[in-house]
Amino acid sequence: MEFISLIKDLGNQSGYLNIIKVAFLTFPFLAMLITIPYIISQYRKYGSIHSLRTVIVYSFVLYLLTAYFMVILPLPSIESVKNLTSASMQLIPFKFITDIIKTTPFVFNDVSTYLKSLAYSSVYVVLYNIILTIPFGMYLRYYFKKDLKTTIFYSFLLSLFFELTQLSGLYFIYPRSYRLFDVDDLILNTLGGTLGYFISSILFKILPKRDEIDKRSYESGKRITFLRRTIAYIIDLIIYIVFALITYYFIKSFLVSYFIYFVILTYLSNGQTLGKKFMKIRIVTIDDKKVRIIRLFIREFSILFVYFILPILSIYLMNYIPSNYYALCLISTLIFFIILYLITLIRLFKKKQLIHELITQTKLVSTIEFEEEQESNEESEIIMDL
Numbered sequence: 001m002e003f004i005s006l007i008k009d010l011g012n013q014s015g016y017l018n019i020i021k022v023a024f025l026t027f028p029f030l031a032m033l034i035t036i037p038y039i040i041s042q043y044r045k046y047g048s049i050h051s052l053r054t055v056i057v058y059s060f061v062l063y064l065l066t067a068y069f070m071v072i073l074p075l076p077s078i079e080s081v082k083n084l085t086s087a088s089m090q091l092i093p094f095k096f097i098t099d100i101i102k103t104t105p106f107v108f109n110d111v112s113t114y115l116k117s118l119a120y121s122s123v124y125v126v127l128y129n130i131i132l133t134i135p136f137g138m139y140l141r142y143y144f145k146k147d148l149k150t151t152i153f154y155s156f157l158l159s160l161f162f163e164l165t166q167l168s169g170l171y172f173i174y175p176r177s178y179r180l181f182d183v184d185d186l187i188l189n190t191l192g193g194t195l196g197y198f199i200s201s202i203l204f205k206i207l208p209k210r211d212e213i214d215k216r217s218y219e220s221g222k223r224i225t226f227l228r229r230t231i232a233y234i235i236d237l238i239i240y241i242v243f244a245l246i247t248y249y250f251i252k253s254f255l256v257s258y259f260i261y262f263v264i265l266t267y268l269s270n271g272q273t274l275g276k277k278f279m280k281i282r283i284v285t286i287d288d289k290k291v292r293i294i295r296l297f298i299r300e301f302s303i304l305f306v307y308f309i310l311p312i313l314s315i316y317l318m319n320y321i322p323s324n325y326y327a328l329c330l331i332s333t334l335i336f337f338i339i340l341y342l343i344t345l346i347r348l349f350k351k352k353q354l355i356h357e358l359i360t361q362t363k364l365v366s367t368i369e370f371e372e373e374q375e376s377n378e379e380s381e382i383i384m385d386l
Helices: 002-009 017-044 053-074 078-082 095-103 111-118 121-142 148-167 183-199 203-206 210-221 226-251 254-268 272-279 292-322 323-349 355-360 376-385
Strands: 283-287 362-366
Touching: 002 017, 017 053, 017 226, 017 362, 053 121, 053 210, 111 121, 111 210, 121 183, 121 203, 183 203, 183 210, 226 254, 226 272, 226 283, 226 323, 254 292, 272 283, 283 292, 292 323, 292 355, 355 362
Parallel strands: none
Antiparallel strands: 283 362
């Protein structure tokens, strides 16, 4: 509630800059919500996370958040909205033109009146509505590879969403609309998105094309990163726990269910657990052949023994160490396991085989495949759309 109150208080301050501040304050919380789904989706689709793509996607989210706050803020009190008697809708197309003519010194054939007219709300509100969706059109063409017709349509839908948000009184939180539903806003926002489509040509000159970003991502995706491997393991761990709890009634052994899930089911699914399948990873032999079930069993037993059974066994054996050697043995054991886990982490980050992989001569490979899309001639596409 305090955070909502902060947004409301900041939004009630005059000026667009204060609204932008609200968007930047809110963005970290929204970014936290989308980060994990974003990471998983990127690893699943490309096998890697491209830094430029991340900047583009997160900046797009920030832009949409800022645009949305521009539309709904400042938030008035519910009581003040109840007392409003102004119209809720303006349905006359291009009324903004007559408003500019009536309320400003603007004269079409007199350039000296242009700058003076910018000080009038009937002019700068029009410009604001156009500028609001220019980035949207740029993102649609550059990153989402949308054609002109689709960009115009999506820009219209975005504007319609904004206008209905206002007309509904922020989804019926307010008893009526506290801002005007204006058909001219639909026209101007759609125009802004269309202008953004054409302006985005600049981005093609200074940034790599979307296909190039995808290709680099797929190339990076051939290597299994620490994070990708970790996510696959976490997914498998969650699924195994559920599987073990369900099957315990019949099997009465978590160890047996472990080998059923990580060995038998993995063998039947051609070297992929559900987690690895989701992250598009496969276990193969060192010479890229299908792993036999016995090798999978040794692999999983090695994991259990090295990283789980051996530490527990070491703790158990410490009970039989004479007291005068206990401290020395304890320190030696701790150093051994610290070095063991440190080596494991280093080899993970360096994308090298781990102990259980060296023992069984197996490795992880990526099943990501790059399908290069046919690039269309954008200039002829624009002419056709027009």
